[in-house]
Amino acid sequence: MPLRKIDEQDLELMLSWRNHPVVRASMFSQGIIPLDQHKAWFRRESEKADSAWFLFFDMNQKPTGVVYFTDMNRIANHAFWGFYAAPEAPPGTGTKMGIEALDYIFNVEGYHKLNAEVLESNTRSHAFHRKLGFRIEGIFHDHYFGSDGYESVTRFALLASEWSRFREELVRR
Numbered sequence: 001m002p003l004r005k006i007d008e009q010d011l012e013l014m015l016s017w018r019n020h021p022v023v024r025a026s027m028f029s030q031g032i033i034p035l036d037q038h039k040a041w042f043r044r045e046s047e048k049a050d051s052a053w054f055l056f057f058d059m060n061q062k063p064t065g066v067v068y069f070t071d072m073n074r075i076a077n078h079a080f081w082g083f084y085a086a087p088e089a090p091p092g093t094g095t096k097m098g099i100e101a102l103d104y105i106f107n108v109e110g111y112h113k114l115n116a117e118v119l120e121s122n123t124r125s126h127a128f129h130r131k132l133g134f135r136i137e138g139i140f141h142d143h144y145f146g147s148d149g150y151e152s153v154t155r156f157a158l159l160a161s162e163w164s165r166f167r168e169e170l171v172r173r
């Protein structure tokens with residue numbers, strides 16, 4: 001499978017992508033993260049039962065992205081996701097990683113619904129979510145406060161039933 005659970009040995013590579021200006025600008029925590037803090041955070045994160053972090057590998061077995069699920073709720077069967085492609089990854093990487101991740105969460109793990117929260121300024125991610133079939137469920141106005149002041153946050157969602165229909169269309173295109 002092109003997704004593999006992240007472990008200790010992946011942390012430096014993961015952090016080099018996470019600290020890239022383009023990736024940082026898309027996140028809710030935008031400062032540069034030092035390696036020791038990243039390692040301590042990952043240790044805490046890997047002990048949680050309700051989150052899962054994956055490295056995505058391309059056709060040549062090269063790691064080209066990170067995709068993760070958080071707030072995984074096994075009662076309502078919903079979760080949130082997030083992701084970033086390696087800054088040097090070729091176009092198309094995000095779509096391939098997205099398809100693998102959505103197949104995993106819906107078809108392997110059996111979740112019912114996947115949510116995402118996207119900053120207003122992240123037009124790429126807005127277009128990306130729409131491309132994968134996500135719908136807007138709401139807008140939280142002036143919800144995030146960053147270096148440029150307040151920004152709205154859009155909540156996207158995709159249901160398992162919508163994904164099975166949308167996937168066919170996406171792969172056909």
Ligand SMILES: CC(C)(COP(=O)(O)OP(=O)(O)OC[C@H]1O[C@@H](n2cnc3c(N)ncnc32)[C@H](O)[C@@H]1OP(=O)(O)O)[C@@H](O)C(=O)NCCC(=O)NCCS
Nearest residue numbers: 023026083084085091092093094095118124125127128131
């Ligand atoms: C979002 C991200 C994973 C997309 O990866 P990617 O490899 O560029 O994605 P793809 O090339 O497969 O493009 C997928 C879609 O994203 C959108 N997209 C990609 N680049 C774009 C750009 N420069 N401008 C607008 N939309 C863009 C388009 O909808 C595109 O579909 P299309 O090519 O059919 O028009 C990548 O840009 C990234 O890592 N961004 C920083 C992290 C991030 O924003 N994470 C999400 C936080 S909510």
